[in-house]
Amino acid sequence: MTDYPSAPNPGWRPEQPGQVPPPSAGWSGGPGGGTPGSPGQGQPVCPRHPDRVSFVRCQRCGRPVCPECQRQAPVGVHCIDCVRAAQKQVPAQRTVLGGRITPSRHPVVTQVIIGINVALFLLGYVVPGLTWNLMFAPVVGETEPWRIVTSGFLHAGIFHIAFNMYALWIVGPFLEKMLGRWRFIALYLLSLIGGSLAVVVFSAGPSADSWYQGVVGASGAVFGLFGAIALVLRKTGRNAQQILVVIGINVVISFVIAGISWQAHVGGLITGGVLGLLFTKLPRERQHVGGVIGVVAVAAALVAGFVAMYAVK
Known part of the structure; x- marks a missing residue:
């Protein structure tokens, strides 16, 4: 059935068969009521x-x-x-640690980070000197500081990138969900930078070979995620024993196997642990503002660390 806006003079009766009724006031079907199909006045x-x-x-x-x-x-x-x-x-729904619950179930930030790492790894086979020009070594950190970050998205081989991206995929989505995207990004990048700072800290200076030794890999950032997730698991009442075992095994491997930058692993682990402690100890009503202040403070401390190290080395 179709409802019409109004009927023309419902009380009218035709005097002759076939006679057309006159339009009523406001009817949209004749003179005075607008054009056919358009709404009438009122x-x-x-x-x-x-x-x-x-x-x-x-x-x-x-x-x-x-x-x-x-x-x-x-x-x-x-x-x-x-x-x-x-x-x-x-109000937006949030996790116990203040992460915003979004309709999307996909760990977008984790996927983007993995995508960047894989893209640069493949690009390294096409663009000559890409890895060499983006890797970090203490000798170039002062004059080319962007390498502090870019080195964390490069890898030395297929097994290197496979291990790091697998570890990132295991812990990344959970942390991204619990902390929220912006704090997860801050955790990842600051842990990466903390790993690079540790490489400078533990280097003996320009007189040592380590000052000129280049490092690449997302291991510092991944170890930062390890440090944070252990604290997040405890905060949320989950069993953190397994991740602690994984952290312990990887720390031992870092010191035992040659060619691994244990300095970056330790630096990333410490930075991630500090941020994880900050995120889990803040009261819920202060998580947003306190989180911003904490991230800025850690970033400032890392910058100050680089400045101090290059001043004394």
Whole structure:
């Protein structure tokens, strides 16, 4: 069945068969009532679509709402404007550590980081000197500080990148969900930078070979995630024993196997542990502001560490 806006003179009866009834006031089908198909004067029209007559009204604001703008509600319908306004008023759901719960279930940041690492690894086979120009060594840290970060997205071989990306995929999504995206990014990057700082700290200076030894890999950042996740697991009441065993094994491997930068691993682990402690100890109502202040403080401490080390080396 179709509801029409109004009927022309419902009390009228034809005097002769086939006689056409005269239009009523405001009817949209004849003289004085507008053009055919357009709303007449005084008829309720949708605010978003003034050419559409509607006798259905929003249960919240009371305005007419056309079928396109109707949104089903527990009682009646709401207009699209009221629905959007209500969505803005609902506070975002958050995890116990303040991470914002989003509709997307995909760990976007973790996936992007893995994608960048894989892309640069493959690009290294195409662009000559890419790894050499982006790797970090203490000798270039003062004049080319961007290498402090870029080195963390390079890898020396297929097994190197495979291990690091697998470890990142194991712990990254959980931390990204619990901490939220921006704190997860801060944790990853600052742990990476902390690993590079440790390489400078434990180097004997320009007189030693280690001052000129280049390092690459996401291991410092991954160890930072290890340090943070152990504290996050404890905070959320989960068993942290397994991750502690994994951390212990990897620390031992760092010292036993030649060619591994144990300095970067230790530096990343310490930085991640400090940030993890900060994120898990803040009261819930202060997690956002306190988290920002804490991240800025750690970043400033790392910068000060680099400045101090290059001043005394």
